[in-house]
Amino acid sequence: MALGDAILACLTERPMTGYELAKTFDSSIGFFWKADHQQIYRELSKLRDRGHIQGREVVQSGKPNKLVYTLTPEGRTALRHWAARPSTPASTKDDLLVRLHALDSIDIEPLRTDLMARLEHHRDRHANYERILKKRFPDGTAEGRLDLGNLLLLRLGARHEQMVADFCEETLAALSAMSGKASVVPLEEGKREGKG
Amino acid sequence: MALGDAILACLTERPMTGYELAKTFDSSIGFFWKADHQQIYRELSKLRDRGHIQGREVVQSGKPNKLVYTLTPEGRTALRHWAARPSTPASTKDDLLVRLHALDSIDIEPLRTDLMARLEHHRDRHANYERILKKRFPDGTAEGRLDLGNLLLLRLGARHEQMVADFCEETLAALSAMSGKASVVPLEEGKREGKG
DNA sequence: CTCGTTATTTACCGTAACGGACAAAAGTCG
DNA sequence: CGACTTTTGTCCGTTACGGTAAATAACGAG
Structure with a gap:
């Protein structure tokens, strides 16, 4: 179970409620x-049942009471044990890549649209x-x-997004080049520094 | 369901048996x-039930008979329809990154070992x-x-692995630099507050 | 002759992950 | 007042993942 451990990892910083955790998983750690x-x-x-975290109810006026979760010593230990096991390299599982794998069996126009949306997404x-x-x-x-x-982590994320954005651009360019003629020879192999 | 579509994508190249597909998912498409x-x-x-693929039994002597699956026209259409929908950017979900997020609550030695293994993996x-x-x-x-x-796809894969390998190296270097400075609290036993 | 390996397909089962719908109470906007 | 948002959750069903194992048959090692 990795999500549970990701939550434990978040709680090492400070105690949080489920709501705050959801926000966290939508920004910082949520980047990956x-x-x-x-x-x-x-x-x-589940984590509470296992005794890895402990919930403390905080009475609020005007809002529903909240449950602030804190790591227990057991939780800390569990996190350390989990972190001491070898990590499993995750596979990408990006359906855009699957589409590229079947490039000659799909329609290019929607692909192009998708690529443009993705380019924007990764640039953002x-x-x-x-x-x-x-x-x-x-x-x-x-x-x-x-x-x-x-x-x-931030640097890795930045580089990754940059790389994928570049990939989208290049793919778009290659697609355009190909719709012009039947055979293609685009793309240089070095670093491209052209501004977008 | 994306795995099904990934399989359809593989079958656009040539008809294959489940066994061959498993091998494919361990090499070419398996890279991502x-x-x-x-x-x-x-x-x-499931795909067969849906009529997206069709299995043809090939009698073999000496081995169990095999089922060669071919894309049906419906399968081709389904793949094209799937490919025409906007793709969903996948999140990384790499537990190594989660560990880095909780860097000051975990033991660095196993992390270092893991990083070295990952470095080798990504270089390979x-x-x-x-x-x-x-x-x-x-x-x-x-x-x-x-x-x-x-x-x-291959170029993206190469760049990605290169980037992650670099990241592992840099992280390793940063970790060394940090333990050299020793300005941070050591996480080793003796310091732990743990309960008795 | 048995044991391990390669090739092939399939079943069973438990856990992890995903995601839509719903609930409940107090806030704000029009 | 009502509609909508914020905050804090719960319920339930489906998909995905992955370990263990088994049936069948040739081939080679010990």
Whole structure:
């Protein structure tokens, strides 16, 4: 179970409610791990049953009471044990890539549309990473272990989005080149630094 | 259901048995989509029930008979329809990244070991991509639509593995730099507050 | 002759993950 | 007042994943 451990990892920073966790999974950690609120609440129950987290009810006026979850010592230990096991490299599972694999059996027009949407999507995310990087790490250096991890993560995310965005652009270009003629010879192999 | 569509995509190239598909999902398409044989056989049954593929039994002597699956016209149509829908950007879900997110709550030694294993893994994969690229596309150019897709995919794969390998190296270096400085709290036993 | 391997397909079962719908109570906007 | 949003959850059904195992048959190692 990895989602549970991702939640434990989030709770190492500070105690949070399910709602806050859902928000977190929609921003910081959510950059590389998606989970909606139902998943999170469910996982939270399991974690509580297992004694890895502990819920403290906070009475609120005007709003429903909230449950603030804190890591228990058992939870910390479980997280450390989980983190000490070798990680399993995840596969991408991007259906866009599957489509490219069957390029000659699908319609190119919708593909092109999709590619453009994806290009925008990845550019947005890239911009977002860069924005956070500038805000949180203006010097590009981290001070503590926690910061180091987050800095590294943000940089990886930024690079990844950049790379995928470039890929979308190149694919779009190759597609255009091909619709002009039957055989293609596009794309250079070096770094492309042209502005978008 | 995306696995089913990935299978349809594979079958556009040539008819295959479940066994061959399992091998395919362990090499070419498997570079970005993992699936074991159980998943594939299960999916194959569903696809057959739906009329998207058709199985032809080939009697073999000495081996169990095999079922060669071919795309039906309905399957082709289904694939095209699926490919015409906007793709959903997948999230990474790599537990190594989750660990980095909780860097200051985990033990660094196993992390380092893991990072080294991952570095090797991604380097291997990168070398593999490059090898295939050189073999299949020595000029770096593609001739047909199908080839274009595969060339693009291979290049993306190569770049991705390169990037992740670099990331592992950098993380390892940053970790070393940090333990050298030793400005951070060591997570080793003795420091743990754990209950007695 | 048995044991392990390769080739092939399939079943059973439990866990993990996904995602739509619903509930409930207080806030704000028009 | 009512509609809509925020906050905090629950319920339920489906899909996906993955371990273990089994049937069948040739081929080679010990």
